[in-house]
Amino acid sequence: MSSEAEAKKPMSEEELIDISSEDALEAPDMDEAYQALLVERDELKDKFMRALADAENSRKRSERDRREAEQYGGSRLSRDLLPVFDNMKRAVEMIPEEAREANRAVIEGVQLTMREMINVFKKHGIVPISPEVGDRFDPQLHEAMFEAPLPGTKAGDIIQVEADGFLLHDRLLRPAKVGVSSMPAN
Numbered sequence: 141m142s143s144e145a146e147a148k149k150p151m152s153e154e155e156l157i158d159i160s161s162e163d164a165l166e167a168p169d170m171d172e173a174y175q176a177l178l179v180e181r182d183e184l185k186d187k188f189m190r191a192l193a194d195a196e197n198s199r200k201r202s203e204r205d206r207r208e209a210e211q212y213g214g215s216r217l218s219r220d221l222l223p224v225f226d227n228m229k230r231a232v233e234m235i236p237e238e239a240r241e242a243n244r245a246v247i248e249g250v251q252l253t254m255r256e257m258i259n260v261f262k263k264h265g266i267v268p269i270s271p272e273v274g275d276r277f278d279p280q281l282h283e284a285m286f287e288a289p290l291p292g293t294k295a296g297d298i299i300q301v302e303a304d305g306f307l308l309h310d311r312l313l314r315p316a317k318v319g320v321s322s323m324p325a326n
Contacts, residue, residue, distance in 0.1 A: 211265060211309050218266055218306070221257070222314055226303055228254050261306070269305035269316045271298050281305060283315040293321035 232250050235243060258268060269281050275298045277284060282298070282305065290299045298318045305316030 212311065214264060215308055215311075215313060218261070218264070218308060218313055222306060225254060225257055228257075229304075265309045266313060267307045269307060271301055271305075271316050271318055273298055273301065277318065277320045281307075281312065281315060282318045282320075284320045285317050286319045287322040288319060289323050290321045291323070293323050295321055295323050297321040297323075 228250055232247055232254075235247060240247060261268070271282060274293075277296045277298055285302055288299065290297075293299055297320070299321045300319035302317040302319065306313040
C-alpha cells in the first residue's frame with residue numbers, strides 16, 4: 141500500500157529534471173516521432189478537407205440535378221404533346237370559310253382547348269415561339285424549312301411560318317419551322 145501512495149505522490153522538480161535529462165538522450169527519436177506525427181496530422185487534415193469539399197460538391201450537384209429534373213423532367217411529355225397542338229391548329233385553319241359558321245361551336249371548342257393547352261404549357265415553363273412573317277431568321281430559335289427568293293424582302297427575313305416553336309424555361313424544346321427569303325442584296 142505504501143508503494144501505491146508513493147506512485148500517486150506528485151514528483152518533485154528535481155525528479156522531473158532527472159527524467160527530462162534521461163529523455164534528452166532519446167531526443168532524436170522523439171523529434172522524429174514528433175515530426176512523423178505532424179506529417180500524419182497534416183495528411184489527415186488534407187484528407188478531411190478533401191472529403192468535406194467532396195461532400196459539399198456532391199450536395200451542390202444533387203441540388204442542381206434536383207432543380208433540373210424539376211424544371212426539365214417533363215420535356216419528353218411536352219415534346220410528345222406539341223404535335224397534338226399543331227394538329228388542332230391545322231384542323232381549325234383547314235376549315236373552309238363557308239363551313240365556319242355551321243361549325244362555329246366545334247371551332248370554338250377546339251380553340252378553347254388549344255388556349256387551355258397553352259395555359260398549361262406556360263404553367264410548366266413552356267413558352268411558344270411565334271415568329272411573324274417579316275421577322276429576322278434566328279438560328280437559335282428557328283429552323284429554316286426552305287429558302288426562296290421573294291421580291292420585297294431581304295435575305296434572312298421570314299416569309300412563311302409552318303409551325304410554332306417552344307421553349308422549356310431557357311432551353312429550346314422545338315424550333316419554330318419557317319421559310320426564309322434568299323433574295324440577293326441589290
